[in-house]
């Protein structure tokens with residue numbers, strides 16, 4: 001009997017000293033969303049998780065772990081068991097920018113395994129309706145004329161909306177006063193209420209308020225218009241040529257997670273992104289599904305490294321002070 005138990009234990013141990021995950025997943029999976037519920041990262045995660053459950057045959061719990069530009073939520077995943085049951089839903093801010101701003105206590109590349117790239121979208125420059133500007137040049141003039149720095153809502157230092165703000169400051173020379181929230185859902189609520197002046201927000205987050213006319217959109221940070229928001233000009237068309245930024249997202253798991261667990265999570269996410277109902281939901285939010293060749297774990301890993309090389313110099317030069 002003892003020999004049989006030993007044989008089973010050895011069979012479970014894959015090379016690399018961790019248990020294989022042949023029967024993965026055998027219980028509920030947790031997706032950590034590092035921003036507040038109702039925001040763009042949360043919305044994307046919930047659409048994806050709902051369809052991934054079908055493929056994986058297990059419930060996927062969305063847990064919002066907020067704070068510090070999303071770095072607390074990512075840290076929770078880094079410190080969780082490497083078994084595939086805890087997933088980091090992240091993006092350019094959490095899994096690239098935060099590494100240039102915070103003393104994270106973990107390495108965004110070596111302490112996480114990439115699983116799959118998720119849909120991306122450009123940012124959109126939006127303002128409260130009280131600002132009497134109809135075009136981007138008029139908005140820039142209003143912002144420049146304001147006696148105090150215009151207020152810009154973000155999801156915290158290092159968030160996508162914050163990085164977009166730093167980039168906006170760099171290209172326009174307009175100094176912003178950042179107002180941090182636990183996500184861009186509460187930031188948007190304050191923009192609609194006129195409590196802050198602007199957000200450079202994920203299009204997917206602001207698009208419903210833009211359509212409702214409760215906030216004003218000036219341009220999307222891309223060289224082509226968003227398929228489902230053709231009435232919003234690009235920054236190139238609106239007079240801020242070359243101010244382009246794509247907010248991409250992805251899934252990661254702790255390093256040393258068994259390869260077959262990573263493969264199963266990847267396959268379930270890819271199947272979800274190929275589902276016509278899911279694609280329609282993403283496209284309506286202005287989200288673009290990655291190309292097939294971008295959907296391997298290696299592709300996300302390579303992309304993340306290239307984005308670190310691209311964004312860290314500007315972020316570090318901004319010398320962001322964490323309050």
Ligand code: MLT
Nearest residue numbers: 039041159160161183184
């Ligand atoms: C960001 O600005 O990083 C995200 O849009 C925040 C969020 O998903 O709430």
